[in-house]
Amino acid sequence: MLGIAAAVLFFIAFLINAAEIDTNDTFSSGNVMLLGLTLLALHVAGIGSGWASRARSRR
Template sequence: MLGIAAAVLFFVAFLINAAEIATNDVFSSGNIMLLGLTALALHVAGVGGGWAGRARRR
């Protein structure tokens, strides 16, 4: 799920940069790209991969 979020953030950053949309400092393409990198790093680290329940042993 975080991998998809990272891809969306990278795409939004690309659109802001390519269209040269004037945004404030919070939503600049560099900051959105850094959020995408953070989401990608969390995805690679295994955070947000799914819900794993306990395995029952008999």
């Protein structure tokens, strides 16, 4: 789920950069991209990926 949110933030950052939209310093394309990278790092680390199914060993 965090990977999808990261992809959306990357797309928003691309649109801000490509359209040269004038935004304030908080909502600049670089900051949106850094938020996307943070979400992507959390996704790769396994945080927010949902419940993991545990394999049961049979005897």
